[in-house]
Amino acid sequence: MTALQRLFKFNGGVKPAYNKEASTGLPIAVAPTPTLLVIPLHQSIGGMPRPLVTAGERVLKGQRIGGADGNVSSAVHASTSGTVVAVEMRLMPHASGLSALCVMIEPDGRDEWIPRQPFDFRSATPTQTRDYLRDAGVVGLGGAVFPTYLKLNPGKQGKLDTLVLNGAECEPFITCDDVLMRERAATILKGVVIMREILSAGQVLIGIEDNKPEAVAAMEIAARAANQAAGDSAIGVVSVPTRYPAGGAKQLIRVLTGIEVPHGKRSTDYGVQCFNVGTAYAVYEAIALGQPLISRIVTVAGNVTQARNYEVLFGTPMRDLVALCGPLADSDRVIMGGPMMGLLMPDDSVPVVKATNCVLVGSKKLFPPPPPEMPCIRCGECAKACPADLQPFEMYWFSRAKIFGKAQEYNLFDCIECGCCAYVCPSHIPLVDYYRFAKSEIWAREIEKEAADVARERYEFRLLREEREKQEKAAKLAAKTAAGREKAAAAIAEAAKPAATPEEDAKKALIAAALERAKAQKELVHPGNVSDLTPEQQAEVAAIEARRAEIREMAKPHLRQDD
Amino acid sequence: MFEAILVMALGAVVLGAALGYAAVRFRVEGDPLVEKIDAILPQTQCGQCGFPGCKPYAQAIAKGEAEINQCPPGGDEGIHKLADLLGREFKSLSAEHGIEKPKSVAVIDEQSCIGCTLCIQACPVDAIVGAAKQMHTIVAPLCTGCELCLPPCPVDCISMQPIGESVETWKWKYPVFKINPAKREAA
Numbered sequence: 001m002t003a004l005q006r007l008f009k010f011n012g013g014v015k016p017a018y019n020k021e022a023s024t025g026l027p028i029a030v031a032p033t034p035t036l037l038v039i040p041l042h043q044s045i046g047g048m049p050r051p052l053v054t055a056g057e058r059v060l061k062g063q064r065i066g067g068a069d070g071n072v073s074s075a076v077h078a079s080t081s082g083t084v085v086a087v088e089m090r091l092m093p094h095a096s097g098l099s100a101l102c103v104m105i106e107p108d109g110r111d112e113w114i115p116r117q118p119f120d121f122r123s124a125t126p127t128q129t130r131d132y133l134r135d136a137g138v139v140g141l142g143g144a145v146f147p148t149y150l151k152l153n154p155g156k157q158g159k160l161d162t163l164v165l166n167g168a169e170c171e172p173f174i175t176c177d178d179v180l181m182r183e184r185a186a187t188i189l190k191g192v193v194i195m196r197e198i199l200s201a202g203q204v205l206i207g208i209e210d211n212k213p214e215a216v217a218a219m220e221i222a223a224r225a226a227n228q229a230a231g232d233s234a235i236g237v238v239s240v241p242t243r244y245p246a247g248g249a250k251q252l253i254r255v256l257t258g259i260e261v262p263h264g265k266r267s268t269d270y271g272v273q274c275f276n277v278g279t280a281y282a283v284y285e286a287i288a289l290g291q292p293l294i295s296r297i298v299t300v301a302g303n304v305t306q307a308r309n310y311e312v313l314f315g316t317p318m319r320d321l322v323a324l325c326g327p328l329a330d331s332d333r334v335i336m337g338g339p340m341m342g343l344l345m346p347d348d349s350v351p352v353v354k355a356t357n358c359v360l361v362g363s364k365k366l367f368p369p370p371p372p373e374m375p376c377i378r379c380g381e382c383a384k385a386c387p388a389d390l391q392p393f394e395m396y397w398f399s400r401a402k403i404f405g406k407a408q409e410y411n412l413f414d415c416i417e418c419g420c421c422a423y424v425c426p427s428h429i430p431l432v433d434y435y436r437f438a439k440s441e442i443w444a445r446e447i448e449k450e451a452a453d454v455a456r457e458r459y460e461f462r463l464l465r466e467e468r469e470k471q472e473k474a475a476k477l478a479a480k481t482a483a484g485r486e487k488a489a490a491a492i493a494e495a496a497k498p499a500a501t502p503e504e505d506a507k508k509a510l511i512a513a514a515l516e517r518a519k520a521q522k523e524l525v526h527p528g529n530v531s532d533l534t535p536e537q538q539a540e541v542a543a544i545e546a547r548r549a550e551i552r553e554m555a556k557p558h559l560r561q562d563d
Numbered sequence: 564m565f566e567a568i569l570v571m572a573l574g575a576v577v578l579g580a581a582l583g584y585a586a587v588r589f590r591v592e593g594d595p596l597v598e599k600i601d602a603i604l605p606q607t608q609c610g611q612c613g614f615p616g617c618k619p620y621a622q623a624i625a626k627g628e629a630e631i632n633q634c635p636p637g638g639d640e641g642i643h644k645l646a647d648l649l650g651r652e653f654k655s656l657s658a659e660h661g662i663e664k665p666k667s668v669a670v671i672d673e674q675s676c677i678g679c680t681l682c683i684q685a686c687p688v689d690a691i692v693g694a695a696k697q698m699h700t701i702v703a704p705l706c707t708g709c710e711l712c713l714p715p716c717p718v719d720c721i722s723m724q725p726i727g728e729s730v731e732t733w734k735w736k737y738p739v740f741k742i743n744p745a746k747r748e749a750a
Contacts, residue, residue, distance in 0.1 A: 042730065096733035433738040440734040447732075452606040455707045458688040459608045459616065 005205075005238050008258040010251045012387040013243040014420045016172050016340065018211060023175045023299050023307035028183055030311045031298075031324065037079055037105040037315030038090050038351040039065065044139040045146050046072030053103060057084045062114045062292050065103045068134050074147040075137040077292040078105055079313035081112040093318070093336050093353055097346035105315065116290035121198060126153075129198060129287075136286035137293040137354075141278035142166060142247070143337060145355045148279055154199045154268070161271035162257055163201035165192060165280060167208040167215065168240060168247035171338030174358040176297040177277050179309045181208070181215035185222035188277050191284030192235065193226055199273060204235040205256045206277070211242045244340065245418040249274040251387050263414055278357075298352055300324070302361035303331045312352045318359050319348040327361050335360040339367065340419040374427035382421035382431060388414050392421035396431050399438035404445070407438050415439075488513055596625045603644045605636045608687035609709035611661045616687070630654065635661035636708070667723040668706040669713070673698050675720035682712035682721060 042048045049066030053059060059078040066076035082105045089099040121129045130149040138148040154160050165188075169177040181188065196204055206223065208216050216239050223235045240246055240255050250261050252274060259270045267273060278296065285291045294314060298321065301307035305326035312321060318334055335342040336356050352359070382392035391410055398407035415435050422431040488509035489502065533541065600621040607617070612633035614620040623629035624645070631645040632654040639656065646653045656663060671682070671691075678696040683689075690706045693699030701712075701721075712721050726732075 048731070092730050094730050094733075095735075096728075096730055098728060098730050098733055100730045430738055433735070436735040437737050444732070444734055448605075451707075452604075454705070455606040455608065455688050456601070456617070458690075458705065459606065462687060462689050 005236060005256075006258075007238070007240065008255050009241075010246075010254045010387050011389055012385045012420060013245060013251075014385055014423050015242070016244055016423065018242075019173050019301070020175050020178070020211070023173070023301045023309055024178060024182075024214075026306070026308045028179050028297060028309045028311055029324075031313070031316060031321055033080055033107050033109070033111070033313060034316050034320050035106070036085070036317075037082070037107060037313065038317065039076060039079065039103045039105065039315035040090070040092055040351065040353055041066040041076055041101050041103065042092075043076055043145060043314070043354045044074040044137075045144065046070065046074065048101070049073055049076050051087050051101065051103060053078075053084045053087065055084055055086045058082070058108075059084055059105060060112050060114045062116070062294055064135065064137075064292070065105075068147075072147060072150060073134070074139050074149075075135045075292070076103075076314075077137055077294050078103075079294045079315050080105070080107045081110050082107040091347055091350055093343075093345055093350040093356065095343040095346075102351075113291075118290050119287045121194065121287055126198070133283070133286060135292075138279065138282045138286050139293070139354050140276055141282060141296055141354065141357070142249075142276035143341070143355055143357055145353075148275070148283065151273060151275065152195065152198050154201075154273075155266075155271075156269075157271065159200040159202070159271075160268070160273055161202045162273075163192070163196055163199055163204045164249075164253055164256055164272060164274040165204060165206040165277055166247055166249065166252050166274055167206055167212075167219065167277040168252055169212070170209060170242070170244045170247035171340055171342075171358075172244075173301045173307075173360055174299050174338050175301075176299045176309055176357050178212045178215050180281060180297050181212070181277055182218050184281060185215075185218040186225070187284055188219070188280050189222040189226040189235070190288065191280035191282070193230070194287055195275065195280060195283055196234070201273070202234065206235070206237045207240045207246075207252045207256050208237065209242045209246055210239040213239075244420065245387055245416070248387060248416050248418060250416070263411055293354065296352075296354065296356070298356055299358040300361070301358065302335075303328045303363040303366050304361050312356075314353055315351045317349050317351055318345065318356075321352065321359055322348060322361055325361075328363065330363040330365060331361045332364060333362040333367075335362055340423070341417060370430065371428045373429050376427055376429060379426060381424045381426060385420040385424045387418060387420060388416055390415060392431055395438070396429065396434050399434040402438075402441070404438055404442050408442060412438055412442070484510065594622075594625060597621045599648060600624050600645065603637070603641060603648065604634060605641065605707075607636045607707040607709040609636060609707070609711060611635050613660065624649070630657065632657045633660045635663050636666075638663040665725045667708045667725045668703045669701050669708070669710070669721050670703075670724050671699055671701055672720040672722070673700065675718050677718055677720075679717060681715040681717065685711045685715045687711060 041051060047068070047070030050069050051065065052067050053065045059065060059082065061078060061081045063078045064075050065078050068075045085104040085106050087101065087103050090102040092098060092100045119129070119132050124132070130152060133149040133152065134147060139145045140148055140151070167177050167181055169175070192204055206219055208219065210216070216237060220237045223237050226235055227233050238256055240252070245251055246255060249267070253267055253272050254260050257272060259272055261267045261270060282293050286293065295311055296314070297309050298312045299307070299309050300321055304322065305328065308325060310321060310324065322334065334345045334348045336345055337343060337358055338360065342358070342360055376393060376396065378393060380393065386392050394410045395407050395412050395415065398404070398410065399412070412435060417432050417435060419432050422429065425431060485506050488506050491513065492505050492509050597618070601618055604617040604621060610616065612620045612629065614623055614629070620629060620634065624631060631649065631651060632642050634641055635656060642656065643653055645651070676698050678693060678698060680693065680695050680699070682699060683691045683693055687709060688705055688707055690702045691699055691712065692702060708723065710723060713723070
């Protein structure tokens with residue numbers, strides 16, 4: 001199958017220096033557990049999970065500490081057993097340099113697991129399987145950390161033609177997927193088999209860049225074994241040409257299947273879904289072993305004496321990890337990810353999270369400051385390099401001028417921020433920075449507009465409600481009066497007195513009824529202070545009454561005047 | 564001669580009928596300009612413009628009875644958008660209607676709230692929950708920051724708190740480069 005696989009090409013792309021050999025020399029090592037784990041609750045795309053633990057609580061390894069909240073969200077777990085020291089705001093591994101809610105765990109060194117039970121996905125409904133994976137915190141480990149349970153949905157047709165497994169790993173310096181495939185190919189394949197079954201996919205294509213021959217060989221052996229076990233030849237390992245960004249989902253799908261997913265469509269609409277090899281590994285651990293996602297392979301490279309891949313618990317400070325590799329004296333920054341798409345960290349104390357595929361140590365010598373930005377000369381190099389077939393120069397002009405609507409017309413949101421355009425730009429314009437700026441402005445406006453729409457709707461509803469309440473009140477009053485009249489009319493009918501005009505009679509009857517009520521009420525009320533009086537009191541009352549009568553007599557002429 | 568007149572008259576009748584039919588069939592309900600202006604306004608319903616809500620202000624703008632610079636929550640950006648839509652000149656925000664403030668939400672100090680329900684009646688978007696003699700609280704995601712609940716409160720327990728930046732709402736900044744003066748070499 002491998003030999004006969006026809007490959008396609010994506011347009012553009014660049015060939016930067018790969019620098020991958022430094023970190024593939026040594027096998028994966030397990031990073032030591034730090035003295036304090038700082039586990040951010042928000043580690044995936046989507047809603048922020050709500051904290052499930054409080055300070056002082058003892059947690060076990062793999063215990064859920066953040067519950068998925070909302071439609072797009074993924075749970076977070078304790079990476080080891082220990083005591084929750086605090087749940088507070090801590091600096092995030094994010095370009096903003098802002099803080100967010102983190103769970104601080106002091107490990108007790110016992111590394112005690114929660115009871116682990118394999119999940120029988122075959123007898124579970126697809127919804128149950130997806131809920132399980134959501135609560136196991138499995139997200140895409142290629143870097144975008146999109147919750148995997150949402151992608152494990154075969155779409156409208158109910159089945160998939162091709163499941164693409166992404167082992168391309170095109171970004172310089174990063175080798176975490178490479179070593180994972182070399183060392184744990186069989187486990188990855190077990191995960192692939194599970195995913196294929198959940199998605200009812202026809203074939204599986206594992207795409208690996210041809211600069212990783214060891215990984216290709218290891219995966220081929222594992223794939224052959226998996227095919228033999230299943231008795232078919234559905235899983236194929238394909239070596240793809242090395243060209244950045246071959247590891248972009250849309251780019252890899254295009255190279256392997258020739259399908260170009262157009263603007264506004266999903267790959268599942270064309271029967272293809274793409275996962276990272278690390279994600280397949282995590283799916284296997286979650287479903288077959290009952291272990292939630294609590295660690296990952298992280299490449300530590302760049303300005304260090306010994307670059308290497310480590311299996312790191314989430315929440316381990318990057319500083320601890322860098323210290324293991326012997327950073328050189330002139331190191332001045334830590335980048336999460338690679339040199340093309342990586343994000344500069346605000347500080348080296350930030351923790352390793354699910355999105356951390358690489359901790360890249362930088363220095364002025366390794367990554368010299370970019371030459372000053374020059375005006376765009378409209379050479380079109382960026383358009384030639386763009387792997388998403390966009391027009392980066394147009395998007396740049398409109399983003400720079402803050403004409404966001406126009407930038408969007410040039411499909412700004414199809415930009416994968418791979419950095420090829422900025423890499424080839426002869427004027428050294430940081431194009432991606434402009435796109436990121438424009439994208440976040442557009443997002444903010446969109447959110448504001450949604451909030452305004454909600455406010456308008458609620459205001460209009462309030463006006464409607466006030467109007468309705470007013471009408472209801474009026475109707476109630478009218479009904480009450482009508483009921484009173486009817487009652488009176490009924491009373492008249494009973495008395496069988498033919499009336500001159502029914503309305504007058506009704507009025508009279510109303511008055512009569514009211515007088516009746518007043519009389520009845522009067523009778524009910526007895527002044528409490530006139531009974532059981534002593535003779536002295538009686539005398540006093542009589543005197544007062546006499547005085548009153550006298551005054552009434554005196555007042556009579558004055559009152560009469562009015563008549 | 565007669566035929567020509569007949570043909571022209573016939574043409575006029577046919578076209579007139581078609582236009583008349585189209586006018587009935589494709590009738591536009593409401594005023595689309597008001598809708599467009601209303602879509603630009605921030606829907607805080609705060610009344611700072613001098614009209615009881617965003618829609619009446621939109622109607623006044625459409626009729627030419629109000630200026631486009633009377634909406635402080637919309638700020639300069641909103642005025643620019645209105646100017647673009649209506650083909651008018653940009654005017655800076657009129658001072659008598661207020662100043663542009665950072666987006667805030669109202670917060671009730673729950674210790675001091677006496678449960679009078681006056682703020683609930685004042686809230687234009689029903690974002691306050693509570694009942695008579697029960698503590699009230701504000702549903703922050705629904706609060707538009709209009710400040711209409713502040714004056715009726717008899718115990719002044721409502722305050723406006725600006726919404727801070729979080730990791731979720733953080734925006735990439737406009738790329739700005741520091742220009743370092745070139746070092747002049749000693750002659």
